[in-house]
Amino acid sequence: MRVSVLTTLLLFVQCVIQGCSSTAPREYPPPVVEKGQQAAVQPSASRRDAPLQTQPYLPPPVSAQDAAIVRSQPPAVVALLDQAEQQANAGELESAAASLERAIRIDPRNPVLWYHLATVRLSQGESSQAEQLAVKSNSLAADNRSQQARNWQLIAQARREQNDPGGAAAAEQRARELGPR
């Protein structure tokens, strides 16, 4: 009898120390797939499920023709392009992508925006989606050879990263045909 009282008491104290609540501590929401922004804040938070070989972001080269195109955009689009570039340069790639998507929402048929988004995805190591976005940019750039050339350059790079040297060479060939970079 005495034993059981003591045991109960001990169990009770242990319970108090270690916690016997039936409600387990809450878990936090699942996989954080945010890449750019988060990585800048906490570089240790690399995720096992997304082994990213992140490259430094290279601002896309801008030709005179492009500059003219960009200037002729609605100022809202220019502002968002600038913002995206700043974010990308600061390593906040996913924020840059979000800004570019905002720009695309405003001006959805602008090949320059799709190309920039492709560049961001390539920097994030998402070469397959980068290629698709560059193809999309191409489909909207029938009258802009230099934009097409840049798209094919990007496609070539994306294909190299997907271990497709043949496809990469073909894309480079297309880029050359369309004029000097």
Added chain:
Amino acid sequence: MAKRRKRGRKKARRKVVNRKPFWTRLFVILAILMAGYIAWLDYQVRHQFTGTRWSLPARVYARPLELYTGLELSAEQLLSELKALHYRPVVSPKTPGQFSRNGKDFQLLSRAFDFWDGQEAGQNIRVTISGNRIASLSAGNGKQAVSLARLDPVLVGSFYPAHNEDRVLLQLDDVPVSLTDALIAIEDRDFYSHHGVAPLAILRALLVNIRAGGVVQGGSTLTQQLVKNFFLSSERSLVRKANEALMALLLEWHYNKDEILEAYLNEVYLGQDGNRAIHGFGLASYFYYERPLTELAVEQYALLVGLVKGPSYYNPRRHPERALARRNLVLDVMAELELIPPEQAASAKNRKLGVSPFNRKAINTFPAFLDLVRRQLQRDYRDEDITSEGLRIFTTLDPQVQWQLEKVLEKRLKGLEKGLKTGAGTLEAAAVVTSVQGGEVLALAGGRNPKFAGFNRALDAQRQVGSLLKPAVYLTALEQPQRYTLATLLDDGPLTYTARNGDKWQPGNYDRKNHGEVPLYLALAHSYNVSTARLGLAVGIDPIIRTLRRLGVEQPLNPYPSLVLGAVEMSPLHVTELYQTFASGGFRTPLRAINAVLAADNTPLQRYPLSVYAAVEPAPNYLITTAMSYAVREGTGRGIYQVLPDSREVAGKTGTTDDLRDSWFAGFTGDRLGVVWIGRDDNQSTGLTGSSGALLVWRDLFVHFSGPGLAQTAVENIEYRSVDPKTGLLADAGCPNAVQLPFISGSAPVKNAPCFKGKRSLSAPVDWFKELFQ
């Protein structure tokens, strides 16, 4: 002790044990129990207070309105958006959430808001609207032109945990001092000096209660009230009271006053909305005044503080006179304690309660859309996370489009039923509207009653699609330019197909006629079944299924010949996915209802990015889209132009199933795609074709949009030729009905039609026409 116990056990003779007096032993045991009990309470207090304290429902936001020069936006639309955001009209805006309007000139002080990509600062924005567009946009009292300003998004709903507790979490820094001052003045004047319990206050309350012969006054400190709400039931017993006091002391021992006050402000119960409990001042501010706490005036703080004593007794909506008296009492106390000057108290007392009318609808405004959001979330989050972690969900919903959709659906369905024998209330509908290039779901209707959160037909009604599937058949053909062009003549004569097992299939046209030889683009435009069936059998069912897969159709498809005439059941959302690929130039663009998810503390958790997959080569997609434009210009969709301006190019397709069970229309302009279905839940005949039903809803909706018409991007290997539709051969000025059709390079007809008279060949690409489409 161990020794003694051992001996006692060995000898099994209890009497030998040298006992201490009974009372001492009892006291020791009680003391140990008491210590244990206090330790347990202490654990409870700390665990509850330090861990996640509250289940926070997820908040779902519409897309934020992005203001920029040139945006298609009428003054009424801006007004409705500001109204939905509960911006208040004033003469001259002074605090965030206020605006003034002078005709088409708006001045507004926007609220700061945390988005995925950072905080949007609140600013003084001036918007001038002209011709249903933003003509100019400036900030800082009109001094500097700005290119872009993002308003806070409309809250369109919440996902609540099972126990339906709701709150908007506050941090003490965000709480206006006048509110905390008033609260402390009314509920616990000694808050900053006591240790959790105030014996004098208890004594005072005891005296009052004894005199009154019942409980009329509580002597509880804020800390005790918090403890009571946090850990204990509302039962009034001595044991509970003792527990409460103990825990209050423990709480004060571990935490400072600010922490306790902050918890109190978030925990206190302030009202009830159906089965949803309103907790904390943050949510109460929205519940009673439809705006954030920081935007309230002093008499409104006074009312909220007054409600603490009894949210249902002083319910300002049900008992305004009690609430008013209570509010004024709080104001008097504030003046008495010199928290506010007496004149201010006097003028505040003269103001009305100003509580917004009770609006149950505001909770989950768009249940069908929220249903889609929830299903997309469930792929990545557990249910309990969705309802308890305070996720902030940024969706693609465009309230302007959604409101319009709901309005036209309701009106048109009523109108349609008047002309039918089936009677009122028999028809049902579903609709989806998306952005053409981004695949963002802008609006969604799961039935004709938009507030009904039941069967979501847009997602769950599996219905025969009929002719909506034909473009996939024609696309499969047009991807073989050496065999098929838009001008290829198809045989629409009677057809009997005998399957290998001997089954016979005799498709017929809707008008029960056969049309001889028809050019391919008109066979689609007029939705002829016989020529389509023949075409489908010629290109093969398996290649058609492969096309459908590429376009984004994922459900099982049976390789039967009837597939080519749409003997497939799909939900309106899946149909939208299919047409999204056509509309976006041949790129499969997965539909998204969510853009991003943030944690309660605004940490970015997850983005749902825009992604595209090249599914159809640009040239064949150009051709099939052109054929769908003809369907609207000349074919089954021509009713569109009875209302839409002739200049706005639309591509689309009607769908009608056997016995008129389903009426469909899918169509897109330069910026939006809409899919509409009308049918009956019991799958009986509606008496409607695609043209006489769904098309009308689509038209009602799209006439309200002033966005660009469809303008296909030029494709390198597309060239235009003038063609005689009768023969599918080259035409010139001698052919009265000649049409300009696009061809994939090298596939255009080379022979001249009989009507061809001129010497000059017109077979060269017609550049001016091509430019029209660029």
